[in-house]
Amino acid sequence: MPSSSALRTGGELEARWADIVRAAPKAGPRREIVEARRWIEAHLREPLSLPIVARRIGLGAEYFGRLFKEETGESVHQLVLRLRMEKALKLLRETDMKVYEVADAVGIPNYRYFTSSFRNWAGAAPSDVKRLAYPAEHSEDERERRT
Numbered sequence: 299m300p301s302s303s304a305l306r307t308g309g310e311l312e313a314r315w316a317d318i319v320r321a322a323p324k325a326g327p328r329r330e331i332v333e334a335r336r337w338i339e340a341h342l343r344e345p346l347s348l349p350i351v352a353r354r355i356g357l358g359a360e361y362f363g364r365l366f367k368e369e370t371g372e373s374v375h376q377l378v379l380r381l382r383m384e385k386a387l388k389l390l391r392e393t394d395m396k397v398y399e400v401a402d403a404v405g406i407p408n409y410r411y412f413t414s415s416f417r418n419w420a421g422a423a424p425s426d427v428k429r430l431a432y433p434a435e436h437s438e439d440e441r442e443r444r445t
Contacts, residue, residue, distance in 0.1 A: 330355050330362070331369045335377070342382055343405045348374045382406060383419040390424055391431040397424045 327335075334355050338346060351374055352362035367373055372380070382404040389400045401412035401424075416424045 327369050328365070330357060331366060334362075334366065334374075335370075338374075338378060339381060342378070342385060343403065346374075346378045346405065379415065379419065383416060386412075386416060386424065387420060387427065390427045394432065397428060400424065 334351050337354055338351060348363050349359045352359040355362060357365070363374060366377075370377065386400050386404045389395055389403060390397070393400075395403065397413070398409050401407065401409055404412075406412040406415065413424055420427065
């Protein structure tokens with residue numbers, strides 16, 4: 299049986315090893331995760347789901363979903379939604395596209411689902427974001443409707 303000094307030393311070694319492991323720089327995301335993210339970004343207009351992305355990467359959906367979440371901190375669904383909403387926000391602010399056109403451009407052809415998702419994500423309706431981005435245009439449109 300080891301002596302108490304050996305146990306203390308072993309415990310100290312274990313604690314030191316844990317500190318070294320925590321301090322070591324991470325190697326970065328795995329190749330599969332980087333490839334998946336790039337592919338998702340390039341195909342936002344298409345229907346995307348965990349099984350579709352996993353199949354594209356060549357891994358099982360359950361394993362890939364777990365791996366993706368561990369590596370990125372978000373699920374594939376969360377990433378897809380975030381990227382779509384970020385792109386929608388950019389399009390709403392920087393283009394004169396109609397809200398339904400933006401929805402289609404980010405891969406959500408269902409207008410009601412898009413507006414609901416956008417409102418939950420951004421805290422404002424897409425039409426409000428558009429109105430703030432182009433206030434003069436919208437006030438002219440409103441004046442025309444009243445006359």
